[in-house]
Amino acid sequence: MLHRVIERVLEAQAVWADPLGKLFVAIFAALYKPVPIIKDLLNGVWLGHPLHPAITDVPIGAYVVALVLDLSGQRSAAAAAIGVGIVFMLLAALAGYADYIDLEGKTQRFGTVHSSLMLVALVVYLVSFLMRLGAVPSSTEVWLSLIGFVIVITSAYVGGELVYNLGTQVDRHAWRGGGTKWTALDVTDVPSDKPVKAKAGAQTLVVVRRGKGLEALHDVCAHQGCSLAEGKIVGDTIECGCHGSRYRLRDGLVVRGPAVFDQPHYEVREADGKLEVRRTDTR
Ligand code: FES
Structure with missing residues (x-):
């Protein structure tokens, strides 16, 4: 029931996600497609596994650590964790867009919602990080990272929909057995x-x-x-x-x-x- 509601909400995003998706695809296809070796690297051909999900655990883990450090009053350590999160979020985005440019229809729409939310979260975390570099600590930087974390988790859910519900980046032969008979x-x-x-x-x-x-x-x-x-x-x-x-x-x-x-x-x-x-x- 909840899933159906969420799916309808995501479908309703077509009005902005479809045109934005076309723009994103045009931009990243122009960047990646002339250099297939870079795209292969970012897709994860060398790894035998999509690279994007292998990277995404790092920023999510770093942001969880930052939250805990903020709650325990260790602001400098929290800033360092957020810095790590931002760097790996950028790497995850590069890999994610390499997969994204080959999506179409509903999967592209969901991919656009997922990546747009992540971009918003990235900006929020960046502002929080830059504020933390200032001499005077404030609660705003903590609130910003909390907001960023909620956006990241929401976006991660949409990313999960792409894989587990729509089957993006899943091996089409995952359930095909071997067999030795002629x-x-x-x-x-x-x-x-x-x-x-x-x-x-x-x-x-x-x-x-x-x-x-x-x-x-x-x-x-x-x-x-x-x-x-x-x-x-x-x-x-x-x-x-x-x-x-x-x-x-x-x-x-x-x-x-x-x-x-x-x-x-x-x-x-x-x-x-x-x-x-x-x-x-x-x-
Ligand atoms: S390369 Fe995408 S379906 Fe074959």
């Missing part, structure tokens, strides 16, 4: 270097002929579920047509984001004129 494909003819969509039992795969060999990956892109069969071959990878993630054909390794998770890989064999596949990893 399964027949419903295609027999795979031309060279052209992605072909094929069914293997309940699974939809993309199959590519490379020279004399055949490679197969799951067709559903681990990033946001687009069909890899509609992508293109780039070197020894297949590139998703939606946001440009690249997966190595020989093992499904993600080599370019925004996806940070590997793609399920299948070995292919030809027997009696038929093609069969078997998943190579058993997670």
Whole structure:
């Protein structure tokens, strides 16, 4: 019940969040997309996990520490904790916007609300921090950090909605089991270097002929579920047509984001004129 009310409140933010979201996306896409290596770094491709949530614990923890230090009258130590929080909040924002520019529709709207609240909280904490550098302590700086903390927690809730309710940055194969059985494909003819969509039992795969060999990956892109069969071959990878993630054909390794998770890989064999596949990893 409470969740439905909150969701309606968030939906109602479309009036300002949608146009602002388009502006944010334009700005950050212009910054990040010309340098894919930076975007990959910020997405967390090297980590095999989204980088943004790995950083966000630091500022939230630092702000909790600052609150406790303020309550116990240790103002200088609280200022230091807020300083740490601000630095890591900026890093989290850089990583978050790298994920954000590939969102669309409702997820982009929620992402805009989340990031806007965090930007407001950042300004509030910055003012509190600068006031703490002054010689005369005042209660305003403490109240400001308290207000900043409430905004951060509210924004973190919206960020949680993005992940746990809308599935943003969640591996699309998280619940797909391994399996070692050979399964027949419903295609027999795979031309060279052209992605072909094929069914293997309940699974939809993309199959590519490379020279004399055949490679197969799951067709559903681990990033946001687009069909890899509609992508293109780039070197020894297949590139998703939606946001440009690249997966190595020989093992499904993600080599370019925004996806940070590997793609399920299948070995292919030809027997009696038929093609069969078997998943190579058993997670
Ligand atoms: S769905 Fe985003 S890169 Fe494939």
